[in-house]
Amino acid sequence: MSAAKLKLELSDGKQVEVEHGISPHDLAQRVNGELADRAIAAKLDGEIVDLDRPLERSGRIEFLFEDDEDQDSLYVLRHSTAHVLATAVRSIWPDAGIGFGPPIADGFYYDFDVDSPFTPEDLEKIEERMKEVVAADEPFERREVERQEARELFSDDPYKLERLEEIPEGETISIYRDGAFVDLCRGPHLPSTGAVKHFKILHSAGAYWRGDERRAMLQRIYGTAFFEKKDLEEHLRRLEEARKRDHRIIGKQLDLFSIQDDVGPGLIQWHPKGAMIQFLLRRFLEDELLKRGYDFVYSPHIAREALFRRSGHLQAYSEVMFPAMESEGEKDNYRLKPMNCPFHMSIYASGQRSYRDLPVRYAEIASDYRNEKSGTLHGMLRVRGLTMDDAHIFCRPDQVEDEIYGMLDLVANIYGTFGLEYRLDFATRPAKRIGSDQVWDEAEDALRAAIERRGLTYAVDPGGGAFYGPKIDVKFVDAIGREWQGATIQLDFVLPERFDLNFVGSDNQKHRPVMIHRAIYGSFERFIGVLIEHFAGAFPLWLAPVQVRLIPVTDDFIDAAREVAVALREAGVRVELDDRSETVSYRIRDGELQKIPYLGVIGQREADAGTVAVRKRGAEKKQVVLPLAEFIEQVTAENRTRALG
């Protein structure tokens, strides 16, 4: 070991010279005692290290504290809490095998190999035992070991051994001990188990070792941890809130859709109110597409297998295609379509195309069917029958950038209307691909140029593109923080080849067009599912299935209310009359629970004055009395501008 001094730069810019092997804790002690008391871990040139880890190189050192803004401190806490969990489980089930136990976005998990799955009672017992582990305040001891020693230490833990053998020669192998529990672990950890404060075990479920369904199923326990009690409570409250926003629950309460046993899993039945939302989204998009030079096409739900063989779907996509329908006496079987591209290719190929015709933009709102694995189905967000807002653009290579630009503009327009946050993933050429490097260069440059011309930021997913072309994925986030794929823009070098598409150029020669697949909503099912959660069912006026509900105070004013309803309806407003023989309070409550944007009460005063007593959803002022004409103007203006509320 070298006795040379280390030069460390502190976060305030001060340089200190210290002896080789000093621990961050001792360093903090030297700087000031208060710092040493508060620090929970340190960072050397951005790498998180334990407080007692000997420092062996110069660099920039920072300390992590409980109240740091970023996630690094929480990461350490949750990683340590996962070890506390494993410590507790091992003390109850000494023979439990251990898998991985990392911190994750909102907490941590640990995988165990046990004879029978954990019951809810087991989880309670584990949580109690964890509290004892915390109370024991055992230090987390880090130790570097030789490979052979690690092999012996984990000789009973096949999963750890497997991981151990993957660590390259020459890399440090570290183990962490707290009390009786020893784990192969890169760390870092809190100083001791006592530093784990507020945690909760959430649930357990089976998880394949390394996510591979051919391998053993372990039992994964999920939990979360925070430094402050209030943060834990806030997190649990958010989970509860997310549960209430669940589109499956709201969809039932507001009678938007259902999934019926007798129809089949993953197949959405759109009830009138849900269908109205789909209709409105569809009309909004279709109007935009007409302005942007798209042509509408319609294609059948089924086609001969030969079509999908030519497109390559039968070879590459067959596991999600429903089985063939036999057709007696026909030369070929039929298949339900999982995508629309083959049909649009076929339409394009049906006639001669001139370079003057390009770009050709075929748009279709189409029903596709995919036999997704049963366990992956999830309400409207993952279904077997989906309604895509699909389009295929055929253009010259020099038109690609402008086309992409136009699509990103459409995405911004549509998503902005809903106030949805989204981000872009730009997936570039994979190792295994078709097409020359020159083609890929041009394509990627065009995509990048279009994104940058719009001033958007994006993440690059190197090698994430399909073998047939690069793509831009638009990801948006639902109420529980899950990220879903929304819009997708995808270049395709394969299908124009397979369908031998061409156009006649100004040189009177045949040329291959570039093809772009794109969807804006993605699917109406998923998009509306996310919108339900995004708005918690309280849709902006222009999307609300019922925009105004009128409540006559007594039966004497039903006629007056009916006249108001007619006037509203003639102005294009979706209006409903609640003339049930219930109290005003009852009907107001019902209207509020149904999240109707405007409730209008009509009694003697309003009938006499030609006004409506308007109650706007979510408004500060509970009630405003407006002349009918003014009310109509307010509602229609809000509708026209697609105001968010």
Added chain:
RNA sequence: GCUGACGUAGCUCAAUUGGCAGAGCAGCUGAUUUGUAAUCAGCAGGUUGCGGGUUCGAGUCCCGCCGUCAGCUCCA
């Protein structure tokens, strides 16, 4: 698909050790005519997901199927 939990009226949920399937809301009928988040009464509503089995007796126990939910990527 796999592992586990679950499946009772339209909805949300009850129903001791196996012992007469219930409540609230919604619905229907009647009364009430109501002024901004639940008026009162009555009625009706079920092959307890489906099919087998054990038992004198099954919502409850056993087997099979269907479905729902959670998880199965986040690399010691």
